[in-house]
Amino acid sequence: MRYDTITEAIGNTPLVRIDPSVHGLRHIDLFAKLEMLNPFGSVKDRPAWFMARPHLQQGAGGDGTVVELSSGNTAKALALLAGMHGLRFRSVTNRMRVPEIKELLLLLGAEIEELPGQSECLDPTDTDDPLTRFHQALSEPDSTYLHTDQYFNPRNVEAHATGTGPEIVKDLDGRVPDWFIACVGTAGSSTGVARVLREHDPRVRVLGLVADKADFIPGIRTIDEVHQVGLFDPATYDSLTSVTSQDAIDGMVTLIRRCGLLSGPTGGAAYRGAVRHLESVDAELAGTGSRRTAVFIVCDRAESYLSYVRRRRPELLGAARRGHSAAALTDGEVRAEGRAVEVGEARRWMADGDPRPLVVDLRGPHAYAALHIEGSVNIVDELFEELVRTGLPFSKRTPVLLACPVGEKSLRYAALLTRMGHPDVRSLAGGVVAWRDAGAPLVRE
Amino acid sequence: MDAPLYLRPRVEPPLASLLQDAPFLHALCDALGSPLNVLLPEVVAENAERFRSVYRRHHLAGRVYFAHKANRSSALVRRLAACDPAAVGIDVASLDELRHALGCGFTGDRVMATGPKDRDFLWLAARVGATVNLDSAGELEQLAHLVRRHGLGRVDVLVRLSEFESDAGPTGSGTRVLSRRSRFGTPVGRSGEVWEALERYADAVELTGLAYHLDTTAPEEKARALERCVLLMDECRGRGLRPRAVDIGGGFGVGYVDDAGEWERWTTALSEAVLGVRPSLTWRGHGYGLRNEGGTVRGTAALYPAHRSVAGPGYLDALLSRPAPALGRPPATLLLEHLNDLYVEPGRALVDQCGLSLARVLDVRPTEEGPARHLVRLGMNAGDVSLEEHGVLVDPVLLPRDGGGDGRRPEPSGGGPVGVHLVGNLCLEADLITRRLVYLPRLPCAGDLLAFVNTAGYVMDFHAHRAQRQPVARTVAVARGEGAWRWCPDEDYWPLTDPQGVPS
Numbered sequence: 001m002r003y004d005t006i007t008e009a010i011g012n013t014p015l016v017r018i019d020p021s022v023h024g025l026r027h028i029d030l031f032a033k034l035e036m037l038n039p040f041g042s043v044k045d046r047p048a049w050f051m052a053r054p055h056l057q058q059g060a061g062g063d064g065t066v067v068e069l070s071s072g073n074t075a076k077a078l079a080l081l082a083g084m085h086g087l088r089f090r091s092v093t094n095r096m097r098v099p100e101i102k103e104l105l106l107l108l109g110a111e112i113e114e115l116p117g118q119s120e121c122l123d124p125t126d127t128d129d130p131l132t133r134f135h136q137a138l139s140e141p142d143s144t145y146l147h148t149d150q151y152f153n154p155r156n157v158e159a160h161a162t163g164t165g166p167e168i169v170k171d172l173d174g175r176v177p178d179w180f181i182a183c184v185g186t187a188g189s190s191t192g193v194a195r196v197l198r199e200h201d202p203r204v205r206v207l208g209l210v211a212d213k214a215d216f217i218p219g220i221r222t223i224d225e226v227h228q229v230g231l232f233d234p235a236t237y238d239s240l241t242s243v244t245s246q247d248a249i250d251g252m253v254t255l256i257r258r259c260g261l262l263s264g265p266t267g268g269a270a271y272r273g274a275v276r277h278l279e280s281v282d283a284e285l286a287g288t289g290s291r292r293t294a295v296f297i298v299c300d301r302a303e304s305y306l307s308y309v310r311r312r313r314p315e316l317l318g319a320a321r322r323g324h325s326a327a328a329l330t331d332g333e334v335r336a337e338g339r340a341v342e343v344g345e346a347r348r349w350m351a352d353g354d355p356r357p358l359v360v361d362l363r364g365p366h367a368y369a370a371l372h373i374e375g376s377v378n379i380v381d382e383l384f385e386e387l388v389r390t391g392l393p394f395s396k397r398t399p400v401l402l403a404c405p406v407g408e409k410s411l412r413y414a415a416l417l418t419r420m421g422h423p424d425v426r427s428l429a430g431g432v433v434a435w436r437d438a439g440a441p442l443v444r445e
Numbered sequence: 446m447d448a449p450l451y452l453r454p455r456v457e458p459p460l461a462s463l464l465q466d467a468p469f470l471h472a473l474c475d476a477l478g479s480p481l482n483v484l485l486p487e488v489v490a491e492n493a494e495r496f497r498s499v500y501r502r503h504h505l506a507g508r509v510y511f512a513h514k515a516n517r518s519s520a521l522v523r524r525l526a527a528c529d530p531a532a533v534g535i536d537v538a539s540l541d542e543l544r545h546a547l548g549c550g551f552t553g554d555r556v557m558a559t560g561p562k563d564r565d566f567l568w569l570a571a572r573v574g575a576t577v578n579l580d581s582a583g584e585l586e587q588l589a590h591l592v593r594r595h596g597l598g599r600v601d602v603l604v605r606l607s608e609f610e611s612d613a614g615p616t617g618s619g620t621r622v623l624s625r626r627s628r629f630g631t632p633v634g635r636s637g638e639v640w641e642a643l644e645r646y647a648d649a650v651e652l653t654g655l656a657y658h659l660d661t662t663a664p665e666e667k668a669r670a671l672e673r674c675v676l677l678m679d680e681c682r683g684r685g686l687r688p689r690a691v692d693i694g695g696g697f698g699v700g701y702v703d704d705a706g707e708w709e710r711w712t713t714a715l716s717e718a719v720l721g722v723r724p725s726l727t728w729r730g731h732g733y734g735l736r737n738e739g740g741t742v743r744g745t746a747a748l749y750p751a752h753r754s755v756a757g758p759g760y761l762d763a764l765l766s767r768p769a770p771a772l773g774r775p776p777a778t779l780l781l782e783h784l785n786d787l788y789v790e791p792g793r794a795l796v797d798q799c800g801l802s803l804a805r806v807l808d809v810r811p812t813e814e815g816p817a818r819h820l821v822r823l824g825m826n827a828g829d830v831s832l833e834e835h836g837v838l839v840d841p842v843l844l845p846r847d848g849g850g851d852g853r854r855p856e857p858s859g860g861g862p863v864g865v866h867l868v869g870n871l872c873l874e875a876d877l878i879t880r881r882l883v884y885l886p887r888l889p890c891a892g893d894l895l896a897f898v899n900t901a902g903y904v905m906d907f908h909a910h911r912a913q914r915q916p917v918a919r920t921v922a923v924a925r926g927e928g929a930w931r932w933c934p935d936e937d938y939w940p941l942t943d944p945q946g947v948p949s
Contacts, residue, residue, distance in 0.1 A: 116625050120698060214709060371682070405781035406781065
């Protein structure tokens, strides 16, 4: 495979069969359309390229900016496409809730604008909704914005009607699957694929998956939000059902750990939604001797969603912490083994001690730079936690005075270091706050 | 009839037990008339204590300032005045609020003066030793001149900042978080002018902290502003100023509706009604800001998020605990490490569960849409509860005249759930207590009471009962006299006499 440009590598993604021993369906062959293997990493590569191509060819070399309301994969693809054509890309969104995606977009050179939250003291006569303002800015005369408008642009649907849909039919040897299952985001892939499949064989059933209303799954809209999508037409779907973030993560883990498919949560949601729906169909097929086929889409890859997983299912990421840890001490142990010194006593110790104690300030570097005890060194608590895990970071011959804001965290570390065998670690009672309140000197750098 | 779409209120003790004593509430309304606001002053102190417990959890010092504008009540202010002076203060936004707070027992040093201020307000605030939350360099100048001219003591001031969205400076985290433009505060980009003015008027004012108020429910914007303030505090200290507190304003929210499912079902049904796939949920198909454009819902629902899983002190806790956008450490840690006190100014959240509004049912009749929808006319008007002004959607609690459905009274029209439009006592088509079709467990009768939970606490604020204690317009009658206009107060005018009392 040799290409002149990366955009030629968009599309023609594999259709991979899910092992029946994983999904447990006895009369249905379930296939995953691996859109995550598009060059920019998602199903959105297709519509992004299809929608942007006319703009990019026109605007190349100019000073235009491609703008889109996107929280993730469309923005990612558009940012790369814009960059290839010497244009800038700006994403406007109120849905960017996954930090890795935000950082990835910044790496790609995107400008990100996050829309403000709702007003706390509501003004029901306010007509100034942020999206209206956004659209006004786009239509100003002399605007150099190229708006791809994924929620209303028919080329979003076309990309799938000319690509994704026909590819599925081709890979099933000219047959149409009995079931097509897709998560509804812009409704582009579900609408485009459904149209092509129905043209081939109107008996295909289309299942649309939306996110549970109180939940959040990247790339999937809730039942209310789909009504705001211009491409969404309820007639496209034989049924709509909702999935939760827990479904999404369960499905993702199954696809990753059992199928070798490095799917993100949207693909996981599609898989779980598909299997749950097909289980009843499968039961009805028992004894009829007939087989059915179903296809779902794996939209993107797992790597960008680690914080999403960490927040909802931390046990999937965290092996138990090993080594020494201040958090492992009980409050009673901290009180019994931690030694604290009052401000006055600490000042005398620092002036007359032999050897003088090393003063360690556990606060953040900005706070330390702003104001600290003269002669102290700054080791931020997070770093200190790492340091002590594997051993004592100070010689046992060096006495140590630990300081934190109120003397609570430092007492915990004092107890831990004492337990680890350091003979003279003390915590500044009341912390830097007490030090300040006692009128003891603080310096800034 | 469609399945009833309830939005039942969150009711906690002691309000819940008050609501169970229908005979008492009926007796109150019989004696004092409808509408009637009933307050529970003890609850406001309990709410302040809940905020204080968040402070303690994060080892933070500083005060909780009640935003007086939330409610004009004396009982609430007096109850708060009786709280620990070091823990609870009051935020006043008008001259009369300041006078009221002082009259209710707050000493000047527990008062924060915010909002738009005239000279009288500034003078009295400075005179009693209140902290003045400065809106601009111009206001600082005005205050400083007053202090000098009238020989007042040095006044503690906070500087209120705004427009944190620009990313210049050490907190740039790549993305631009847009914020609604505010009329209040000095843009961060122009804060240099304020620092210079503070230095110029050092004899008259002393900077004790920085403040912001963002009109948003989004913690992202607040966390960013908070973090920026912590860093600006250090900048001020670097200039030799000695600020101590960061005032993060209010906006902690209240959950009005108890059940998330009810709220979700109702808002989904609203979208569907706007699209025309189900019957309207509102008077004349009002869409609360949503509209149907070719089968797609456009616009934003102008509704207060009536069900909130995190609100009030819980919201403060969450805000203080989430990582800050640039420095990564939670705001509580930043405040503590940088040796800053925290001020908050909750209004709505502090009067949560503090009261209810009672309205007598005056008349019940079916609408043209059939027996499934009734008009219920109340002894109250839209201005008395302001539910629509605030986009707050919550059902009233039905308090039957006889004290409950114990069978002593014949059940009207089958007795099941019924959809009603609650209309007010004004002769005005627009006087609807709520534009929404409200479902009640059964049809009320004339003489029953409806209790709107929480409205006496907050929703009555700006619109009902002159909560902010700004003066109301006086009315005068004028007449053309001999070569000049003459006037008299409206109430003194009679057609027989000259306005100045000279017989004509």
